[in-house]
Amino acid sequence: MSDPVPLTTDHPGQLxxxxxPAPVRSRRLSDRGLAVGFISPALLLLxxxxxxxLLWTLFLSFTDYxxxxxxxxxxxxxxxxxxxxxSAQVHxxxxxxxxxxxxxxxxxxxxxFTIAYLISRRTHGRGVLTTLxxxxxxxxxxxxxxxxxxxxxxxxxxxxxxxxxxGLGQVEWLTRQRTALISLIVVDTWQWTPFIMLxxxxxxxxxxxxxxxxxSIDRASEWFRFRTITxxxxxxxxxxxVLFRAIEAFRLFDLVYILTSGGPGVSTxxxxxxxxxxxxxxxxxxxxxxxxxxxxxxVIVLTQIYxxxxxxxxxx
Amino acid sequence: xxxxVDEAVxxxxxxxxxxxxxxxxxxSRSVLEVALLTVLxxxxxxxxxxxxxxxxxENRDVYAVPAEFFGFTVTMDHFKDVxxxxxxxxxxxxxxxxxxxxxxxxxxxxxxxLGVPAAWAYSxxxxxxxxxxxxxxxxxxxxxxxxxxxPIFLMYRQVGLIDxxxxxxLIYAAYNLPFTIWMMKGFVDEVPAEYEDxxxxxxxxxxxxxxxxxxxxxxxxxxxxxxxxxxxxxxEFVFAIFLTSSDSVRTAPPAIAGLIGGTTVDWGLVAAASVxxxxxxxxxxxxxxxxxxxxxxxxAVRR
Numbered sequence: 132m133s134d135p136v137p138l139t140t141d142h143p144g145q146l147x148x149x150x151x152p153a154p155v156r157s158r159r160l161s162d163r164g165l166a167v168g169f170i171s172p173a174l175l176l177l178x179x180x181x182x183x184x185l186l187w188t189l190f191l192s193f194t195d196y197x198x199x200x201x202x203x204x205x206x207x208x209x210x211x212x213x214x215x216x217x218s219a220q221v222h223x224x225x226x227x228x229x230x231x232x233x234x235x236x237x238x239x240x241x242x243x244f245t246i247a248y249l250i251s252r253r254t255h256g257r258g259v260l261t262t263l264x265x266x267x268x269x270x271x272x273x274x275x276x277x278x279x280x281x282x283x284x285x286x287x288x289x290x291x292x293x294x295x296x297x298g299l300g301q302v303e304w305l306t307r308q309r310t311a312l313i314s315l316i317v318v319d320t321w322q323w324t325p326f327i328m329l330x331x332x333x334x335x336x337x338x339x340x341x342x343x344x345x346x347s348i349d350r351a352s353e354w355f356r357f358r359t360i361t362x363x364x365x366x367x368x369x370x371x372x373v374l375f376r377a378i379e380a381f382r383l384f385d386l387v388y389i390l391t392s393g394g395p396g397v398s399t400x401x402x403x404x405x406x407x408x409x410x411x412x413x414x415x416x417x418x419x420x421x422x423x424x425x426x427x428x429x430v431i432v433l434t435q436i437y438x439x440x441x442x443x444x445x446x447x
Numbered sequence: 448x449x450x451x452v453d454e455a456v457x458x459x460x461x462x463x464x465x466x467x468x469x470x471x472x473x474x475s476r477s478v479l480e481v482a483l484l485t486v487l488x489x490x491x492x493x494x495x496x497x498x499x500x501x502x503x504x505e506n507r508d509v510y511a512v513p514a515e516f517f518g519f520t521v522t523m524d525h526f527k528d529v530x531x532x533x534x535x536x537x538x539x540x541x542x543x544x545x546x547x548x549x550x551x552x553x554x555x556x557x558x559x560x561l562g563v564p565a566a567w568a569y570s571x572x573x574x575x576x577x578x579x580x581x582x583x584x585x586x587x588x589x590x591x592x593x594x595x596x597x598p599i600f601l602m603y604r605q606v607g608l609i610d611x612x613x614x615x616x617l618i619y620a621a622y623n624l625p626f627t628i629w630m631m632k633g634f635v636d637e638v639p640a641e642y643e644d645x646x647x648x649x650x651x652x653x654x655x656x657x658x659x660x661x662x663x664x665x666x667x668x669x670x671x672x673x674x675x676x677x678x679x680x681x682x683e684f685v686f687a688i689f690l691t692s693s694d695s696v697r698t699a700p701p702a703i704a705g706l707i708g709g710t711t712v713d714w715g716l717v718a719a720a721s722v723x724x725x726x727x728x729x730x731x732x733x734x735x736x737x738x739x740x741x742x743x744x745x746x747a748v749r750r
Binding site for chain 2: 162163165166169170172173174176177179180181182183184185187188191198242245246249250252253260262263264265266267268269270271272273274276277278279280281282286287289292293295296321324325326329330333368371372375378381382384385388389403404406407410411416419420423424426427430431433434435438441442
């Protein structure tokens with residue numbers, strides 16, 4: 132970032148008192164002074180709490196520093212990076228994360244769009260329906276994770292109980308390698324389908340009515356109208372929602388932590404969860420930092436795509 | 448022109464419905480759609496209802512196999528346990544709830560006090576590389592929390608902010624600031640700059656014009672933004688679990704998650720605590736439903 136605002140100091144101790152400075156008692160405070168005075172406190176807090184920590188992580192990623200062992204950090208060059216990029220463990224976590232992100236986001240998009248489409252075709256009760264569908268999204272991941280853990284319990288969970296009364300067998304949802312990852316995807320889908328639905332609904336209701344009227348004068352088939360009017364007009368906004376969810380899913384930590392703790396074995400360990408284990412259970416702070424920086428790079432690339440696309444959409 | 452839930456609702460009837468007679472089976476198709484929507488609604492809402500149901504069941508009904516959907520004895524014991532400790536005093540959970548209120552409240556105030564003036568300045572003035580600055584600000588919000596927490600943990604350990612409410616308040620404020628700035632910039636953009644120009648012609652300074660004329664118009668927007676910041680801080684878990692440990696500092700999410708630590712889990716209590724925890728969020732979210740799209744996309748999408 133190019134930072135034109137002259138920052139007086141960026142030391143973290145100061146930020147508690149970071150409020151706009153009292154206006155200089157000149158008759159007219161210059162606009163420039165006002166802009167600097169209003170923007171710099173906010174930027175200071177971000178520098179202290181986001182940029183400085185990241186720079187520190189960057190520094191640590193080139194060392195063998197350990198948070199528990201203490202002692203001075205030794206410079207190890209790109210050692211941490213090569214270790215991570217060549218580690219089979221990390222490759223496996225990357226694959227798990229990829230399956231999870233693609234699976235969850237795809238399911239959410241299909242379901243969310245379907246619900247939005249169905250709601251947009253209703254004439255009555257849209258408000259109530261929308262509000263009801265939005266509930267899961269507002270819950271904390273802690274509540275969602277805990278509660279699904281209870282519902283998916285192999286012995287007294289309600290899901291197995293319902294399967295049982297349908298005459299189907301019991302499934303060990305969270306304790307089998309394959310079903311655990313599926314459960315994670317299902318729970319994330321349950322929570323975030325409303326997000327896609329909300330944005331798709333905004334796109335659907337913004338489509339001008341006359342397009343459909345014109346199409347029905349031409350006796351266009353329903354499928355044709357969907358394909359040539361609905362989908363192209365909703366798609367840009369839907370893509371924003373999908374990208375947003377993909378970034379969020381890539382960062383996901385809390386749900387994994389609560390629902391499966393990465394288990395059984397390492398079958399649900401995503402990259403975020405693995406970083407946590409390296410940093411806080413293994414205390415290889417240097418390695419974890421390099422790991423984190425690599426993840427940040429991925430997020431930056433994704434965020435750039437997202438923001439650029441958003442920008443294009445706003446200008447277009 | 449933000450499309451809100453309300454607007455989506457009031458767009459009114461008869462949008463794209465073909466006249467019923469036009470297509471054979473139009474009616475049965477409509478029935479099918481309603482049925483599908485009902486099934487989806489039931490699936491989406493069932494976990495929430497099950498949670499509420501579990502919170503008012505007696506323990507033996509909670510663990511009943513097969514699960515009991517109706518006809519169980521209603522009890523409020525779990526809710527009592529959330530607030531009252533086994534010794535009759537305050538429970539650890541209720542302390543955690545108070546901490547959550549304090550931390551979420553203070554961090555929201557801080558983010559708002561820093562964010563609103565910044566948003567106004569970004570909206571009104573020609574700041575150098577404005578777009579880059581704004582995108583930089585938003586991208587800090589997308590950093591993976593697990594990665595950010597590593598250096599924050601080391602930093603806090605150095606300056607003694609580990610396991611303090613102040614530490615949590617600061618990190619939450621920084622976490623909500625990008626959102627506040629983006630969301631508020633949208634609201635400021637909607638207030639014509641001419642109001643301030645006119646006030647300045649009358650002899651007010653720019654700052655006075657902002658305070659007297661623009662700020663009052665921003666109050667609804669500030670309230671909506673603050674409510675979202677409050678919800679985000681209230682629900683936050685990752686920073687809370689890594690940066691705090693003692694009961695007197697811990698916020699509600701790690702405290703509730705801590706309930707499943709032991710060998711036996713009191714799921715009734717977990718459910719009751721979850722209900723108490725989630726209820727204010729749902730109420731607040733309902734209050735700001737008009738701005739929900741802007742809110743959940745961090746102020747990036749508003750159409």
